[in-house]
Amino acid sequence: MKNCKICNEPIPEGRLKALPGTQVCTQHSNASAYRGNIVNYGRSEDDMFQDIDIIRDPHLFEKLEQYKSQAGQSKS
Ligand SMILES: [Zn+2]
Numbered sequence: 265m266k267n268c269k270i271c272n273e274p275i276p277e278g279r280l281k282a283l284p285g286t287q288v289c290t291q292h293s294n295a296s297a298y299r300g301n302i303v304n305y306g307r308s309e310d311d312m313f314q315d316i317d318i319i320r321d322p323h324l325f326e327k328l329e330q331y332k333s334q335a336g337q338s339k340s
Contacts, residue, residue, distance in 0.1 A: 268292055269329075301328055 266275050268289035275289050286293070301319050306312035319325045 269326075301325065 266280060266287070267273060268275055268291075269287045270292040271289060273289055275286060279286060279290055279293075300316045303315050303317045304312055305315060319328070
């Protein structure tokens with residue numbers, strides 16, 4: 265059983281059989297080519313702001329997600 269990388273819902277079995285390497289559910293398969301990454305800007309909390317960076321390369325997006333989860337773990 266695998267979950268969608270975007271919404272974390274289980275990917276339907278039929279889709280997994282047809283596309284064993286898929287990482288997103290049917291609903292998000294069309295959007296997989298373009299993904300948004302929220303980026304924080306600013307040197308201090310007072311002048312922080314966020315923007316959305318559009319990522320077209322799914323592999324780059326995965327690396328970013330891995331980096332973010334590692335960064336989150338080291339903080340706690
Ligand atoms: Zn999904």
